Amino acid sequence: MLYIFEVQIKPGHTAEDYAxxxxxxxxxxxxxxxxxxxxxxxxxxxxxxLIAIAEWNSKAERDAMEQQHNxxxxxxxxxxAPFCDxxxxxxxxxxxxxxxxxxxx
Numbered sequence: 001m002l003y004i005f006e007v008q009i010k011p012g013h014t015a016e017d018y019a020x021x022x023x024x025x026x027x028x029x030x031x032x033x034x035x036x037x038x039x040x041x042x043x044x045x046x047x048x049x050l051i052a053i054a055e056w057n058s059k060a061e062r063d064a065m066e067q068q069h070n071x072x073x074x075x076x077x078x079x080x081a082p083f084c085d086x087x088x089x090x091x092x093x094x095x096x097x098x099x100x101x102x103x104x105x
Contacts, residue, residue: 001055001056001057001058001059001062001091001092001093001094002053002054002055002056002091002092002093002094003053003054003056003062003088003090003091003092004051004052004053004054004088004089004090004091004092005051005052005086005087005088005089006049006050006051006052006086006087006089007022007040007049007050007051007052007084007085007086007087008048008049008084008085008086008087009047009048009049009050009083009084010082010083010084010085012083013083013084015042015047015048015050017080017083018050018080018083018084019040019050021076021077021079021080022040022052022080024076025073025076025077025080026038026054028070028072028073028076029054029065029070029073032061032064032065032068033061033064033065034056034057034058034060034061034062034064034065035054035055035056035057035061035065036055036056036057037054037055038052038053038054038055039052039053040052041053051089059091062091
């Protein structure tokens with residue numbers, strides 16, 4: 001499953017400010033059972049908007065990670081709060097419909 005959220009960088013800050021904290025928190029979160037990686041993308045026409053995509057084996061494993069309070073992760077998230085607004089977009093199932101270019105499997 002995918003957990004996706006949008007990050008809006010506040011005036012006076014940069015995506016790099018947020019990304020530094022995001023990388024530190026993600027490295028800790030990725031140690032949880034079921035974690036399959038996470039990516040942070042910058043919007044092409046607005047460098048103050050990012051989208052984060054975290055991949056998990058299952059919703060249950062992500063929920064279990066959320067139930068385990070990690071004070072280090074919480075501190076990192078609090079440290080990033082002054083320079084961004086985060087809007088969860090939701091939890092998504094693996095793709096049911098996939099169209100690939102010819103010659104790719």
